[in-house]
Amino acid sequence: MPTLMPDIANHTTAQTEGTLDWVGMSNIEMPIMVASKGQSERMVSAYVDAFVNLKEPKAKGIHMSRLYLLLDELSNSNVLNHQSLVTLLDGFISSHQELSDNAKVKFSFDYHLRRKSLISGKQGWKAYPVTVTGRLNKGKLDIELSLDVRYSSTCPCSAALARQLIQKAFKEKFSDDANVDLADVHEWLGTTEGIVATPHSQRSVAEIKVKLNSSTTEFPITDLVDLIENSLKTPVQAAVKREDEQEFALLNGQNLMFCEDAARRLQHTMNITDQFDDFWLRINHLESLHAHDAVSVTTKGVVDGYQA
Numbered sequence: 478m479p480t481l482m483p484d485i486a487n488h489t490t491a492q493t494e495g496t497l498d499w500v501g502m503s504n505i506e507m508p509i510m511v512a513s514k515g516q517s518e519r520m521v522s523a524y525v526d527a528f529v530n531l532k533e534p535k536a537k538g539i540h541m542s543r544l545y546l547l548l549d550e551l552s553n554s555n556v557l558n559h560q561s562l563v564t565l566l567d568g569f570i571s572s573h574q575e576l577s578d579n580a581k582v583k584f585s586f587d588y589h590l591r592r593k594s595l596i597s598g599k600q601g602w603k604a605y606p607v608t609v610t611g612r613l614n615k616g617k618l619d620i621e622l623s624l625d626v627r628y629s630s631t632c633p634c635s636a637a638l639a640r641q642l643i644q645k646a647f648k649e650k651f652s653d654d655a656n657v658d659l660a661d662v663h664e665w666l667g668t669t670e671g672i673v674a675t676p677h678s679q680r681s682v683a684e685i686k687v688k689l690n691s692s693t694t695e696f697p698i699t700d701l702v703d704l705i706e707n708s709l710k711t712p713v714q715a716a717v718k719r720e721d722e723q724e725f726a727l728l729n730g731q732n733l734m735f736c737e738d739a740a741r742r743l744q745h746t747m748n749i750t751d752q753f754d755d756f757w758l759r760i761n762h763l764e765s766l767h768a769h770d771a772v773s774v775t776t777k778g779v780v781d782g783y784q785a
């Protein structure tokens with residue numbers, strides 16, 4: 478006969494009574510098979526947070542093992558998609574009858590996508606940090622997708638200052654020459670004396686969170702990446718041949734951006750798509766002129782929605 482073990486969670490009461498918003502586990506490491514719109518299902522190495530509320534003030538605690546085992550079942554024999562996320566949240570609550578009526582789960586992982594080069598037709602992998610968060614709040618379901626997109630931003634102020642220096646160098650070189658020779662100018666422009674200054678660019682990160690429409694049944698990871706990268710125009714590249722690098726230089730030159738410009742661009746893009754109920758975005762320009770970052774934040778402005 479098995480030894481009877483003490484069951485603190487069930488058989489004792491709280492020393493100090495009180496309800497709690499969230500109780501659960503954070504940073505659970507698990508392989509998860511993820512389904513995303515337009516992509517083959519793929520395994521990711523995820524960190525998972527799993528929570529329920531504790532609405533019974535006298536109860537000692539929740540049953541962490543029940544949350545863990547429901548997650549393990551998803552990891553071991555299912556795929557993370559809209560339906561399984563809802564089932565998981567339902568399971569969190571039904572396994573905590575009398576104790577909980579809210580549930581939350583967050584999966585954080587790197588999601589790899591094949592991305593095309595700009596000109597050469599080559600392809601390469603890019604890893605996007607993604608989180609999928611589901612919340613069930615007194616029967617109301619909320620699903621949030623968040624991801625980071627890295628891109629390059631060239632400073633418009635620096636570009637203007639560099640152009641001024643190039644104009645000055647041109648004047649100094651050719652102002653005494655009444656009959657400026659086109660070939661001479663062409664050759665001179667191809668030297669570092671001609672293009673005497675270059676503007677600074679920086680590795681930049683757009684962080685974005687969206688609330689999925691209730692009609693969305695697939696995680697639109699690729700759609701969201703495409704939307705952001707097509708709007709910013711200068712995402713970091715995977716496979717790069719020289720023709721790709723030259724095109725990247727052109728795109729940078731034609732898409733000069735302060736962090737305000739990048740935020741307004743994405744704000745406009747997100748406002749004209751009806752795919753999402755709400756959005757929050759934060760633009761980080763990891764400055765190369767400064768040792769600090771230039772940052773801008775905005776939201777859709779929904780009442781009771783995301784706050785900046």
Ligand SMILES: Nc1nc2c(ncn2[C@@H]2O[C@H](COP(=O)(O)OP(=O)(O)OP(=O)(O)O)[C@@H](O)[C@H]2O)c(=O)[nH]1
Pocket residue numbers: 484486537538539540541542543
């Ligand atoms: N509630 C709670 N459990 C904790 C905490 N830290 C560790 N645990 C452990 O989580 C383990 C699993 O708890 P339960 O889910 O109640 O385990 P169980 O009683 O075997 O499972 P059930 O029979 O389904 O209730 C226990 O061994 C707890 O000690 C904590 O801060 N709060």
